[in-house]
Amino acid sequence: MIFRQLFDAESFTYTYLIGDEQTGQAALIDPVIGKTNEYLVLLEQLRLTLMVVMDTHTHADHITALGALRDKTGCKTMLGQQAVATCVTDNFSAGDRILIGDLRLEVLYTPGHTNDSYSFYLLAGDQPMLFSGDTLLIRGTGRTDFQNGDARQQYHSLFNVLLKFPDRTLVYPGHDYKGWTVSTVGEEKAHNPRLQVTDEQAYVDLMGSLHLPNPAMMDVAVPANQACGVIGD
Amino acid sequence: MIFRQLFDAESFTYTYLIGDEQTGQAALIDPVIGKTNEYLVLLEQLRLTLMVVMDTHTHADHITALGALRDKTGCKTMLGQQAVATCVTDNFSAGDRILIGDLRLEVLYTPGHTNDSYSFYLLAGDQPMLFSGDTLLIRGTGRTDFQNGDARQQYHSLFNVLLKFPDRTLVYPGHDYKGWTVSTVGEEKAHNPRLQVTDEQAYVDLMGSLHLPNPAMMDVAVPANQACGVIGD
Numbered sequence: 001m002i003f004r005q006l007f008d009a010e011s012f013t014y015t016y017l018i019g020d021e022q023t024g025q026a027a028l029i030d031p032v033i034g035k036t037n038e039y040l041v042l043l044e045q046l047r048l049t050l051m052v053v054m055d056t057h058t059h060a061d062h063i064t065a066l067g068a069l070r071d072k073t074g075c076k077t078m079l080g081q082q083a084v085a086t087c088v089t090d091n092f093s094a095g096d097r098i099l100i101g102d103l104r105l106e107v108l109y110t111p112g113h114t115n116d117s118y119s120f121y122l123l124a125g126d127q128p129m130l131f132s133g134d135t136l137l138i139r140g141t142g143r144t145d146f147q148n149g150d151a152r153q154q155y156h157s158l159f160n161v162l163l164k165f166p167d168r169t170l171v172y173p174g175h176d177y178k179g180w181t182v183s184t185v186g187e188e189k190a191h192n193p194r195l196q197v198t199d200e201q202a203y204v205d206l207m208g209s210l211h212l213p214n215p216a217m218m219d220v221a222v223p224a225n226q227a228c229g230v231i232g233d
Numbered sequence: 234m235i236f237r238q239l240f241d242a243e244s245f246t247y248t249y250l251i252g253d254e255q256t257g258q259a260a261l262i263d264p265v266i267g268k269t270n271e272y273l274v275l276l277e278q279l280r281l282t283l284m285v286v287m288d289t290h291t292h293a294d295h296i297t298a299l300g301a302l303r304d305k306t307g308c309k310t311m312l313g314q315q316a317v318a319t320c321v322t323d324n325f326s327a328g329d330r331i332l333i334g335d336l337r338l339e340v341l342y343t344p345g346h347t348n349d350s351y352s353f354y355l356l357a358g359d360q361p362m363l364f365s366g367d368t369l370l371i372r373g374t375g376r377t378d379f380q381n382g383d384a385r386q387q388y389h390s391l392f393n394v395l396l397k398f399p400d401r402t403l404v405y406p407g408h409d410y411k412g413w414t415v416s417t418v419g420e421e422k423a424h425n426p427r428l429q430v431t432d433e434q435a436y437v438d439l440m441g442s443l444h445l446p447n448p449a450m451m452d453v454a455v456p457a458n459q460a461c462g463v464i465g466d
Contacts, residue, residue, distance in 0.1 A: 007412035009242060038411060045424045178271060179240035181414065191278045 001103060001124050002046055005172065005181060006039075008032040011062035011217070012175050015039075016131055018122065019048040020101025027100045028053045029120065029131055030174055031065035033229045039065065040072060052098060054078035056133030056174055057117040058085065058225050060147060061215040067230030077228060080109070082116035087228035092118065110135040110161055112154020113142030119162060128169040130185070136162050137173045138183040141194045144207045146214065147222070151207035155200045163189055234336060234357045235279055238405065238414060239272075241265040244295035244450070245408050248272075249364055251355065252281040253334025260333045261286045262353065262364050263407055264298035266462045272298065273305060284333060287311035287325070289366025289407055290350040291318065291458050293380060294448040300463030310461060313342070315349035320461035325351065343368040343394055345387020346375030352395060361402040363418070369395050370406045371416040374427045377440045379447065380455065384440035388433045396422055 002019035011032065017039070019026035026048035031039055043050055050073045055064050058079065066077040067087060078098070081091040092098065094109035098120070106121040113134040120131040134142030135157050144151040162171075167186030188195060197203045215221070235252035244265065250272070252259035259281035264272055276283055283306045288297050291312065299310040300320060311331070314324040325331065327342035331353070339354040346367040353364040367375030368390050377384040395404075400419030421428060430436045448454070 005414045007240065007414065009245075009412060012242075035412070042413075045420065179242060179268070180275075181238045181240065187278065 023101030025101035033063040033065045036065045036068045050075045052076040057114045060218040063224045064229040067228030080116040080118045085226045110157035115148035133174040138180045151204040155203040256334030258334035266296040266298045269298045269301045283308045285309040290347045293451040296457045297462040300461030313349040313351045318459045343390035348381035366407040371413045384437040388436040
């Protein structure tokens, strides 16, 4: 497998490139529109063909490159079935498998940050990897106070879905604001302050007490992303 | 092995945490002073004891955490033998081996960006890894126009030292300004524009034509780093 974690310093977004060396097929998770040309250069240099791009959810803090990459490469574009965007070529839902050559991404429905939040699980050799979007962050979790967010659903997504994977599973989040690039399920169970609650109600109370300001780009990014980042879609 | 790549968004510096799971011993390469407390929290959470911190060279663009980490943990601090800093506890030179529990970092002298520029090679399982400082960057190389830099020496460091490692060797640089986190020796040989020169003189001419402005922090960072980042050292 060819694997690259790519960082957008404007929105602190992580984008993931997953390529299958045998077949030359590749996918991008959570690409950012301003980086579109850099992704295409990297894919070409790695001799990979972009087959599919997907967002873990409809983002509120950056504009997706789904539409731009589709227009430039003809790749499939995917969002979860709850997403409002009608511009994608395909939707995924819980239990689906997305094939990238011989690699297999398992689709996990993990609502809470938004109602269209998904995570992806990949077993690479004997190393389990979890692409956790904005559901599970490194020492944090995604806010649940807009875009049909729901702390009760997120509690379930965290404790009954993501944290059920083995402790050594690598956790690759959708963002990190302090410069950390990866964690593990075991580390997050032990040291993520939001995961030390005693029960669902305590988590709901914790998330309800945050009172965060809206993301600066929210009013632009959400409608843009509902059009796959391309005006006129 | 426990491995973490950490990013400082102010100076676009990558810091590397290398830990040996068997013995709990750890090292940090190129730590940034503003992140000192975060490193200590992460080390504690991963149950690692910091044994040694080293800089690949005397940095001009950020202030090192060598002195702060030494003061807080009692760890060894290391720079190359050419470094002016007398505050370090130890110096390394070409061919040395730095032990981190059962892990072994091989010390490579790679002058050119500065005259105290080193790289480190680590074989983790069957995966070779190169910590290339500011000598080899992803699709770039470190400038050679100050701090006793020398394009001729850097050509030798690149072509006769770093690029001699197997193509599949992972390259972890000291910085990246476009959000790329890792490369390989093979990728850099094929696609790094600075490495497409025909000979040493062409490389010297290329580096001589760059006319880069000095780093914003240079006048502060170099003297601070010659004191291991701690005023009064």
